[in-house]
Amino acid sequence: MSEDLISKKELLDMTGISYGQLYRWKRKNLIPEDWFIRKSSYTGQETFFPRHKIMPRIDKILNMKDGLSLDELADVFSPSLGEIYLSAGEILDRNIVSSSALNLYIQVTGHSEHFAFDKVLTLYMLDKLLQSGDISLDEGQLLVGTLEEHFPSFAGKDGQLMLIRKMGVAAFILLTPGSTICFDQGVKLVTTLFMAQCTEELKLKIGGSEG
Incomplete structure (x- = not known):
């Protein structure tokens, strides 16, 4: 296309x-x-x-x-992730993500101390999909695992996160810019998140919550 x-x-x-x-x-x-x-x-x-x-x-x-x-x-x-660290309390107090997303992330990763920007971005993308109703909590665990494993390869790039379903089963796909992907007829594309756009939104949200 x-x-x-x-x-x-x-x-x-x-x-x-x-x-x-x-x-x-x-x-x-x-x-x-x-x-x-x-x-x-x-x-x-x-x-x-x-x-x-x-x-x-x-x-x-x-x-x-x-x-x-x-x-x-x-x-x-800028697609760069910036140098910022937030505690779990700061993330909740500033209303950056919901407690549901934060608790799910901590449950999956065991990480509950200060969160670097890339971790907060993972939280933000998780929260967007949870709040929209596109994923369940179980699927959120799969998303966190996918981003934790592969996110470093996409840092600073305008990558895409695609959520697809086939026969009710969800799968997440990370794409670099310019990639082409084709699905069989049984696959439904649920939604796509653009990492650069999510980075912009998160930077603005963090900046707007300061002070």
Whole structure:
């Protein structure tokens, strides 16, 4: 399936931003280099962007740029996991995840002390799927085990976590950017979480709960 792309001209027209703003945000790493896709068109070479990524990103930048500097925004949008440690009490007090997700994680891993950002991100993804009703507590244990084992390979990458079911049985798949995956007809894709998007959301949630 080809990716839904939007041209640079259409993007500028729809968002009201200028050419200069767009490329300044690129230089500041608010918009990743690999989102600028050069393709041939009837006018020659033209720049396109993945629509489902660039439109939410522009919206976030426009809504947040008055409250944060461009460097601070770049940190929010960076896929790097950051240097942060939170206690279980801080995670609950700041309402970052639910007690159900935290207790399940501790039950599976035995880890209950200070949580580095990657651990909090695992908690956050677990909580999102529990709160949405997409997974049961038993399936949450499987998710935690999957992320604990394979997450380091995806650190700093815009990986994807896919939840599929076949005959009622859940399975989790971790994909690197650009991967292609095909399912047989009996497989249902339940949901997909994008790690970079979850990282952004979590950084904003932690930042908003400070102070």
